Amino acid sequence: MPESDHTGAVLTIDLNAIVANWLLLRGMLAGAECAAVVKADAYGLGADRVAPALARAGCKTFFVAHVGEGVAVRRALPNATIHVLNGPVPGSGKTLIDHQLVPVLNSLGDIESWGDLARTHGAPLTADVHIDTGMARLGLPPDETETLIREPERLDGIKLTFLMSHLACADEADHPLNHQQLTDFLRVRQPFKDVRASFANSSGIFLGPEYHFDLARPGVALYGVGPRPGETNPMAQVVRLQGKILQVRDVDRPQTVGYGASHRVVRRGRVATVGVGYADGYLRSLSNSGNGYIEDIRVPIVGRVSMDLITLDVSDVPVDAACPGALVDLIGPHNPVDTVAAEAGTIGYEILTGLGSRYHRVYLDSAD
Ligand SMILES: *Cc1c(COP(=O)(O)O)cnc(C)c1O
Numbered sequence: 001m002p003e004s005d006h007t008g009a010v011l012t013i014d015l016n017a018i019v020a021n022w023l024l025l026r027g028m029l030a031g032a033e034c035a036a037v038v039k040a041d042a043y044g045l046g047a048d049r050v051a052p053a054l055a056r057a058g059c060k061t062f063f064v065a066h067v068g069e070g071v072a073v074r075r076a077l078p079n080a081t082i083h084v085l086n087g088p089v090p091g092s093g094k095t096l097i098d099h100q101l102v103p104v105l106n107s108l109g110d111i112e113s114w115g116d117l118a119r120t121h122g123a124p125l126t127a128d129v130h131i132d133t134g135m136a137r138l139g140l141p142p143d144e145t146e147t148l149i150r151e152p153e154r155l156d157g158i159k160l161t162f163l164m165s166h167l168a169c170a171d172e173a174d175h176p177l178n179h180q181q182l183t184d185f186l187r188v189r190q191p192f193k194d195v196r197a198s199f200a201n202s203s204g205i206f207l208g209p210e211y212h213f214d215l216a217r218p219g220v221a222l223y224g225v226g227p228r229p230g231e232t233n234p235m236a237q238v239v240r241l242q243g244k245i246l247q248v249r250d251v252d253r254p255q256t257v258g259y260g261a262s263h264r265v266v267r268r269g270r271v272a273t274v275g276v277g278y279a280d281g282y283l284r285s286l287s288n289s290g291n292g293y294i295e296d297i298r299v300p301i302v303g304r305v306s307m308d309l310i311t312l313d314v315s316d317v318p319v320d321a322a323c324p325g326a327l328v329d330l331i332g333p334h335n336p337v338d339t340v341a342a343e344a345g346t347i348g349y350e351i352l353t354g355l356g357s358r359y360h361r362v363y364l365d366s367a368d
Contacts, residue, residue, distance in 0.1 A: 004362075
């Protein structure tokens with residue numbers, strides 16, 4: 001991890017807030033278990049720190065996307081249940097078994113190959129089955145689902161842990177697809193009565209108890225992103241990104257700032273240069289649209305975001321508060337992840353998972 005003095009910014013990740021968010025979601029699930037999705041290195045925040053913190057808080061079940069991510073989480077958590085959403089890709093069988101990872105079977109082909117492996121293994125192998133009810137992405141498509149219902153012997157040798165499906169529009173509470181997917185999932189579930197079911201992601205938890213089933217799979221809400229866009233965000237903020245000022249200069253018309261001369265100076269003022277750029281995941285679409293904060297004073301991005309640098313208008317900030325070495329909140333109390341995402345024309349998921357590797361990372365953890 002780079003020394004803070006040698007980097008352009010400090011990224012603070014509040015593990016206590018992640019735990020508080022998990023406890024809040026768990027509290028909403030009357031009878032259902034609350035898992036945690038820690039794919040993509042816990043949405044960019046560091047699965048090696050996030051997963052153990054959640055495990056200490058009582059989380060027993062984790063989801064990753066890739067087999068390799070599952071191996072990494074297993075190293076951190078010897079006793080947790082770890083599910084691999086992208087399933088048993090060819091050649092991964094031994095690794096899945098050796099690390100006791102539970103693959104999500106996403107097709108009849110997956111079921112066949114996992115069943116074959118179980119029969120040569122000589123003991124039942126656990127797995128989940130994912131039914132596609134409206135994503136057309138992963139999971140058994142409707143025709144394969146009907147085949148599986150007619151021919152349940154295809155699951156011989158497989159110990160089914162969860163029957164799962166995934167919502168396409170959970171963040172739009174009124175979208176008709178939510179209820180349609182629920183109805184389809186309930187119907188498919190009938191013949192698998194004694195198998196536990198899992199349906200809701202973060203936003204799905206907020207759709208109500210009929211969406212909860214036996215296990216919910218929240219990801220993004222754990223990391224502070226609002227699960228109900230447009231409504232008050234009940235989640236605690238997890239991430240703070242503080243960029244360091246390298247230089248401050250006086251500017252006046254008819255100057256321009258940055259590549260492409262896209263910002264034209266209209267009055268005397270000051271511009272601060274901060275050592276964060278699109279190579280750090282500070283998206284180029286924030287050019288002339290993003291905002292930083294120094295204390296509670298807004299300092300807008302002026303000019304284009306470049307690879308390693310951004311420029312901000314600090315004219316409204318007292319000179320001794322906007323000086324080399326001073327910190328600018330690029331993500332913080334006044335500009336949380338969702339706000340930055342909106343300014344960049346994207347979603348909080350993309351801001352988090354893009355957080356760069358050049359930042360000095362600080363973890364807040366009451367267990368330390
Ligand atoms: C990523 C993912 C989740 C978690 O979704 P969030 O919206 O981040 O809560 C749950 N289930 C599946 C299948 C996923 O791919």
